[in-house]
Amino acid sequence: MSAAKNININLKIWRQKNASSKGSMETYKLDNVSTASSFLEMLDQLNEQLVNEKKEPVAFDHDCREGICGMCSLYINGRAHGPDTGITTCQLHMRMFNDGDTIYIEPWRSKAFPVIKDLVVDRSAFDRIQQAGGFVSVNTSGNTIDANSIPVPKDDADKAFMAAACIGCGACVATCKNGSAMLFVGAKVSQYALLPQGKVEATQRVLNMVRQMDEEGFGNCTNTGACEIECPKGISLENIARMNREFLKASVK
């Protein structure tokens, strides 16, 4: 790896005061950005510059900054989570960019994810879908069976684990031309449908989650597959197929 150097960049950032106002792209110049810094550190640097100029800093979502929480959510140069694959925005590094580059930064754009401010969108629709999924019944009579002693075929365990890797970031929705949340919902449905513990409420779960997904205004899947490519956790389209099978099974029950 080559040593870190400093680059000067131009930024075009979506600024929007609040949900009801009209936003626009603003241009900023940021000098001396270390290529060793992360993309979000670059934004911190910009915000520091703005605060020192007594201007309002750019609002953006972030939390863990290590690719596990799903809070960061930026559309960078026309791609969800930016120009790299298998990573979240917080895992993107400035070494992916060159001196003199112009970088476009926008919020997730989808009807079901309204902009709250600048680059921050409201993703509570995802929470409501998860809540609609409800609970998993467990025997608490004192004879509770330890999860590790319930046999699960290795193949199912692996697939459930892969589905559970979804961090709910919403890149799939942002990237989809239909604004569909089916990769996310597919992952959540699959995670439980594949495991014995989730079987008890499986029928209700898939019906309720899909109903909530439709109510929130997410679009439908047309098998384009863009979500799978942009998903930082590599969630497979297979999960959408599994959700559809579960949904069909539940509907004819």
Place this chain on the structure above:
Amino acid sequence: MWNKVGMGRNEKGLTEAIAEIAQLKEDFYKEVYVPGSADELNPELEKVLRVADFIELGQLMAMDALQRKESCGGHFREEYQDAEGETLRDDENFKFVGAWEYKGDDISKEELHKEELVYEEIKIAARNYK
């Protein structure tokens, strides 16, 4: 906090720390610059409120450490140690959990409430790993 309210603390350091934090708090409230407004999403305001909380918590921690004239667990008061440098507890006077009651802006007015610790099964004794 690291130097005066750290793992080893003493009366002099704690008293200084309380005065220093009070000064810091005064400067903070006088000079803080918060961009944006209070009636919309404002991450900068969140950060400012967090810093304000840390200042208060820091001062209260120092106050509590100052009143607890014994060494106990992670609270090592340098004045209270035995000949071998081990912690010296004072169960007679400090066998309680403290809760400070908020009394408005002036933190030095906060009142300490004590909840006595009563052990029924365990015999209280100094811990010795030797």
